[in-house]
Amino acid sequence: MTPLRFRGKTLPYRGAKIDPDQRIVLINKMLRDYGIDQYQWTTLWNRNRVELRFTLEDERGTPFSVRLVAAPFLSNHRSWNAKTGKTEIVQAPNWKQSLALFHEYLKAKLAALAFGLRDIREEFLADTIVRDAEGVERTIAEVLPLALAAAGVQAPSLTGPQPERAPRVIDVEEEGRA
Numbered sequence: 001m002t003p004l005r006f007r008g009k010t011l012p013y014r015g016a017k018i019d020p021d022q023r024i025v026l027i028n029k030m031l032r033d034y035g036i037d038q039y040q041w042t043t044l045w046n047r048n049r050v051e052l053r054f055t056l057e058d059e060r061g062t063p064f065s066v067r068l069v070a071a072p073f074l075s076n077h078r079s080w081n082a083k084t085g086k087t088e089i090v091q092a093p094n095w096k097q098s099l100a101l102f103h104e105y106l107k108a109k110l111a112a113l114a115f116g117l118r119d120i121r122e123e124f125l126a127d128t129i130v131r132d133a134e135g136v137e138r139t140i141a142e143v144l145p146l147a148l149a150a151a152g153v154q155a156p157s158l159t160g161p162q163p164e165r166a167p168r169v170i171d172v173e174e175e176g177r178a
Contacts, residue, residue: 006110011073011097011109012101013073013096013098013100013101013104014097016094016096016097016099018096018099018100019096019128020043020050020095020096020098023096023099023102023103024041024099024107025037026093026103027052027102027106030103030107030110031040031054031110032108032112034113034114036043036054036055036056037075038054038055038127039052039053039054039055039160040052040053040054042100043135048072048143049069050070050072050098050099050105051062051067051069051070052067052068052069052070052102052106053062053067053068053129054066055066055098056120056124057120058104058120058121059120064104064124064128064129065128065129066124066127066128066129067127067139067162068102068106068138070098070099070101070102070148071095071098071101071102072093072094072095073093073098073101074091074092074093075091075092075093075094076089076090076091077089077090077091077092079116080091082136103115106168109123109124125140126141126142127139127140128140130143153173
């Protein structure tokens with residue numbers, strides 16, 4: 001099975017025009033609009049890492065922390081090479097594009113929670129921060145495969161035979177048809 005790939009003609013958010021720092025301000029406002037007021041950004045532009053941590057409360061009022069990392073979109077840029085005295089094309093992160101996607105991704109997750117589509121722990125389970133046996137902060141997505149392997153549990157294959165499921169039917173009325 002091949003990995004999921006975008007097959008459109010142009011990459012999503014290619015035309016993003018909002019500066020990365022301004023995009024972070026917009027995300028901060030959105031977080032506060034959803035009642036999240038404990039958040040922290042780590043922006044290591046020279047290491048191609050932008051990370052957001054925030055604290056949520058589950059239904060019982062128990063706080064838990066989440067870490068999301070924005071994936072840098074690489075794109076071609078012209079850059080001056082002082083050694084050769086010429087401009088050259090280099091691949092570098094396009095943070096405008098990356099943070100536009102990150103913003104929309106986070107907005108969709110928060111809306112799904114606010115309107116009851118998803119459970120808060122379920123939505124952010126993989127990104128929940130825990131401490132491993134050595135006291136190192138990791139997300140559950142980082143810890144779980146190691147814990148399963150240590151316990152001798154083989155993770156289920158997504159490509160092998162799958163259990164039978166009842167078909168899912170969604171009724172849709174098209175305009176002009178009854």
